[in-house]
Amino acid sequence: MALKHLSNALATPDQLSNSSSSLDGVPSDLETSIRCAGAQLTQAAGVLLHLSQDVIAQAIVIFTRFWLGADGGSLRIYSVKDVSAAALYLTAKLSFQPTSPRSVLNVYTFLLSKDASPLWFVRQGGSPSTPPEPETYILSEGGYQAARQVLLQIETVILRTLGFDTHVALPHTIALTYLQTLGSSNPAVAQRVLQHLNAALLSPQLLYVTHQPNALAVAAIYLASREEGAKLVDSDWWEVFDVDREELGFLVVGMKSMEGFMRAELNTWNEKSIPMVPDQVDAEIERRRMMEDGE
Structure with a gap:
């Protein structure tokens, strides 16, 4: 349970x-x-x-x-x-x-x-x-x-x-517990971990509905410790938390890509509002159709 x-x-x-x-x-x-x-x-x-x-x-x-x-x-x-x-x-x-x-x-x-x-x-x-x-x-x-x-x-x-x-179930508390287990007491790493986990809520890969919280926590720790230059244990520590190298790699790439993704969104929508209601969605689809047809 x-x-x-x-x-x-x-x-x-x-x-x-x-x-x-x-x-x-x-x-x-x-x-x-x-x-x-x-x-x-x-x-x-x-x-x-x-x-x-x-x-x-x-x-x-x-x-x-x-x-x-x-x-x-x-x-x-x-x-x-x-x-x-x-x-x-x-x-x-x-x-x-x-x-x-x-x-x-x-x-x-x-x-x-x-x-x-x-x-x-x-x-x-x-x-x-x-x-x-x-x-x-x-x-x-x-x-x-x-x-x-x-x-x-x-x-x-x-x-x-x-x-x-x-x-x-969220990965935030799990991540902080894992950091303690790994002997990390660097507040900058902990802050970066939480930043990555919050940014991942906006992920185009929908990381929160495709991966369990323990894997999200491990990926955020791995990425944050690299960014802050904090050394963790030498072994493949992520395996202790039931995360394999392939899943870790996918999640790290996904989290690292968030900044570029958000920058691209800003560039794409810098002159128009993102549709918030069905009528606006329909209008945007029709606008794209007309552009494709050269109308």
């Missing part, structure tokens, strides 16, 4: 290669960009709601799982912003840090405001240089009631889609 709480149900190869969005004609690069933006939106909302990083990370994993496989949600049916909000609300409710629907929806209204949002993929240039008008990011009472209904509906959809399995 204890081991179960340290592991996760992983995505199958079929789920990874046949998402509901891809079956609905969403190009894989567009799906990756939207999913990554949704994870960043969840992270930002969690910070503004003063939730712990553990709760935020669990919400991002649940958000990511929702889109997996032919039975998952499609970006042409469900708004990534609504699924992000519902995943965060649900995860907080199941934790020791529950937050109200009103608080969640107020934060999302602010983060998705074209005039006020500090997020680069919502508002080009990030935070505005002058304070925006409050009405551009404050939810009216009528707007709140409608949004609350959507929030609770999507929460139910997420639960049904995941078969009510909301268990998420």
Whole structure:
């Protein structure tokens, strides 16, 4: 039973290669960009709601799982912003840090405001240089009631889609325990480990749903110790933690690639917003079709 709480149900190869969005004609690069933006939106909302990083990370994993496989949600049916909000609300409710629907929806209204949002993929240039008008990011009472209904509906959809399995084991605490076991007391290494684990939540390879927490922890330690020049034991220490060299190599490459991936995303979307709702997804697909056809 204890081991179960340290592991996760992983995505199958079929789920990874046949998402509901891809079956609905969403190009894989567009799906990756939207999913990554949704994870960043969840992270930002969690910070503004003063939730712990553990709760935020669990919400991002649940958000990511929702889109997996032919039975998952499609970006042409469900708004990534609504699924992000519902995943965060649900995860907080199941934790020791529950937050109200009103608080969640107020934060999302602010983060998705074209005039006020500090997020680069919502508002080009990030935070505005002058304070925006409050009405551009404050939810009216009528707007709140409608949004609350959507929030609770999507929460139910997420639960049904995941078969009510909301268990998420995270690698963060495991990694710090492993560092102690390895005799490392370097705070810079520990900080880099946590940075890599948080960045991996946005991975285009979906590392959190394809690898167990112990493997993610080992890869982050290996990479962070190399970057900080910290020497660990001479032997193949990762094998002690049940990780083989091939898996370690894949995860290290995946984590190292995050900086380049995010830079490429910024370059790709530097002049337009990433679609957050199905109508915008449809419009982007149509825009690409017209460009291919030379219209």
